[in-house]
Amino acid sequence: MDQTPKARGELDRLGRSLRAQLIALITDLTMRVHLRRLSLDEPKVADPREPLRYHYSTIYQGNRPATVTAAETASRATSLLRTAGWDVTASQEDDDGILWTVIVAHRDGSDIRILTSEDTPAVSFRGQTAVQ
Numbered sequence: 001m002d003q004t005p006k007a008r009g010e011l012d013r014l015g016r017s018l019r020a021q022l023i024a025l026i027t028d029l030t031m032r033v034h035l036r037r038l039s040l041d042e043p044k045v046a047d048p049r050e051p052l053r054y055h056y057s058t059i060y061q062g063n064r065p066a067t068v069t070a071a072e073t074a075s076r077a078t079s080l081l082r083t084a085g086w087d088v089t090a091s092q093e094d095d096d097g098i099l100w101t102v103i104v105a106h107r108d109g110s111d112i113r114i115l116t117s118e119d120t121p122a123v124s125f126r127g128q129t130a131v132q
Contacts, residue, residue: 007132014129015040015056018110022060022127025080025114029073030062030123046131057128063121070116073123074101077114081105086112 019040027033043054064073074090081088086105093100093115103114109130116123 011043011054011056011129011132014108014110014132015043017108018056018112018127018129019058021081021084021086021112022058022125024084025077025112026060026062026125028080029064029077029114031065033062053131055129055131058126060125062123062125064116064123066121070101070118073116074103074114077103077116081112
């Protein structure tokens with residue numbers, strides 16, 4: 001990875017911040033958490049034009065507790081993210097007959113996307129840092 005030390009340092013800081021936020025969300029919103037599946041190994045190329053620019057990104061899927069609805073999960077996720085200083089929006093998306101509540105959060109150029117549905121206990125988390 002060819003980057004200036006300053007850019008790499010900022011990218012690593014954003015990656016640590018994103019991972020910490022995702023850990024807080026995952027441990028609060030899902031059960032039987034396996035954080036070793038939450039990987040931010042090496043930055044990925046985000047822009048192939050010269051000079052190359054990079055970002056960290058990750059995906060994690062867990063399950064909400066059986067006693068918690070998707071609406072409660074979405075509400076809790078929104079509250080946690082707003083309290084942490086993220087700009088949050090919520091929407092509904094139909095994916096092949098499954099209606100998902102989608103929480104999208106932005107802060108410092110980084111994004112978090114959480115999907116939950118009453119049709120499945122799955123809760124999907126996607127995170128990406130700003131490009132450096």
